Amino acid sequence: MCPYLDPRSTLDAAGNPGFGEPAETRFSTLRSMVDPRTQIEMYSWMKLARTFDEQMVAMWKQGRGLGGTFSGRGHEAISVGAGLALGRKDVVAPMHRDLGTYLVRGMTPERIFGNMLGRATGASRGRDANLHGVGDLDLGIIGFVSHLPQSLPTTLGIAMSFKYRSEPRVAMTFVGDGGTTAGAYHETLNMAGLWQAPFVLIIENNQYAYSTPLTQQMHAPNFAERAAVYGVATSSVDGNSVNDVYQTCVEAIERARTGGGPTVIEATTMRMLGHAIHDGAEYVPADLLDQWERRDPVANHRQHLLDTDIASEAMLEQVDTTSRERIAAAVAEAEAAAMPDPDTLEDGVYA
Numbered sequence: 391m392c393p394y395l396d397p398r399s400t401l402d403a404a405g406n407p408g409f410g411e412p413a414e415t416r417f418s419t420l421r422s423m424v425d426p427r428t429q430i431e432m433y434s435w436m437k438l439a440r441t442f443d444e445q446m447v448a449m450w451k452q453g454r455g456l457g458g459t460f461s462g463r464g465h466e467a468i469s470v471g472a473g474l475a476l477g478r479k480d481v482v483a484p485m486h487r488d489l490g491t492y493l494v495r496g497m498t499p500e501r502i503f504g505n506m507l508g509r510a511t512g513a514s515r516g517r518d519a520n521l522h523g524v525g526d527l528d529l530g531i532i533g534f535v536s537h538l539p540q541s542l543p544t545t546l547g548i549a550m551s552f553k554y555r556s557e558p559r560v561a562m563t564f565v566g567d568g569g570t571t572a573g574a575y576h577e578t579l580n581m582a583g584l585w586q587a588p589f590v591l592i593i594e595n596n597q598y599a600y601s602t603p604l605t606q607q608m609h610a611p612n613f614a615e616r617a618a619v620y621g622v623a624t625s626s627v628d629g630n631s632v633n634d635v636y637q638t639c640v641e642a643i644e645r646a647r648t649g650g651g652p653t654v655i656e657a658t659t660m661r662m663l664g665h666a667i668h669d670g671a672e673y674v675p676a677d678l679l680d681q682w683e684r685r686d687p688v689a690n691h692r693q694h695l696l697d698t699d700i701a702s703e704a705m706l707e708q709v710d711t712t713s714r715e716r717i718a719a720a721v722a723e724a725e726a727a728a729m730p731d732p733d734t735l736e737d738g739v740y741a
């Protein structure tokens with residue numbers, strides 16, 4: 391359960407009866423396979439990620455000293471669903487929109503805001519003012535390699551180290567639709583299939599690579615079909631359904647852990663803001679954004695929890711309030727933190 395937002399404990403203390411089993415099963419097979427507690431937990435993390443994201447965007451507009459600001463709005467079901475499906479000893483290399491994965495793996499909002507504000511308390515101790523390259527091996531987070539898509543061969547190498555040592559561990563990473571057009575994507579999948587590595591790759595198909603729409607990127611935009619030729623298992627999933635993403639990842643991770651080889655999961659979603667916050671994304675048709683706004687992963691999962699009687703409105707309001715308080719406290723702590731000591735400038739420089 392999300393350590394910051396535990397609706398069960400808060401609401402039990404308030405005397406709320408809490409949640410029960412779904413009233414009826416009227417959702418897809420995948421959705422009905424996810425237990426109610428996990429579904430509430432996923433909402434808690436998605437809401438925390440969304441609240442963080444909105445705060446980050448607001449602070450950038452206020453000129454409050456954030457570095458590279460890449461919104462993951464719309465990607466929460468992917469980053470949270472995939473992150474929660476992993477085991478404690480597995481590793482993951484998140485991408486620039488995967489804030490939710492950092493959070494579920496245990497990187498605190500204080501450390502992430504501290505990082506974005508260049509503080510000594512940030513995850514990179516002031517070396518990097520966004521989430522590019524920030525990792526924490528104790529949390530099983532491999533720093534994102536900014537040169538796309540070079541996190542793929544790196545993560546495949548880690549997966550192969552698990553295989554060589556006969557450790558039942560899995561390495562997961564992400565790539566954007568744009569990143570799949572680069573050579574290293576194909577080289578990685580070729581070797582992953584050949585070696586049957588314990589490797590899971592999630593393609594975050596958000597329709598755009600910077601200002602280039604999918605239709606101008608590739609002739610055959612069916613990612614699962616294209617990946618299958620490399621000898622990997624493939625799945626296509628609604629990237630705005632956290633239950634579907636989670637369940638698909640659970641199955642892929644289990645297959646990889648038990649010697650069944652790699653999986654490529656295509657998760658379809660939409661990049662809801664510009665490439666980075668300076669980009670107004672005027673090139674994205676407004677009606678396309680409207681269509682995807684109606685499929686918002688956080689709002690829709692919230693409604694699903696209510697419709698199935700998994701959670702009450704009071705419980706979810708409590709989660710929403712706790713998220714706001716948690717993020718406000720993290721920002722206050724990060725803004726009050728010291729900048730790095732200039733004497734430490736060369737720490738961590740090896741060549």
Ligand SMILES: Cc1ncc(C[n+]2csc(CCOP(=O)(O)OP(=O)(O)O)c2C)c(N)n1
Nearest residue numbers: 487536537538566567568569596598599600
């Ligand atoms: C080799 C390389 N070229 C260019 C960039 C700059 N860049 C960063 S993200 C990005 C767009 C990537 O699009 P996509 O893979 O679809 O991911 P998205 O940003 O949509 O999540 C570009 C061009 C980079 N990081 N690395």
Ligand SMILES: [Mg+2]
Nearest residue numbers: 566567598599
């Ligand atoms: Mg993209």
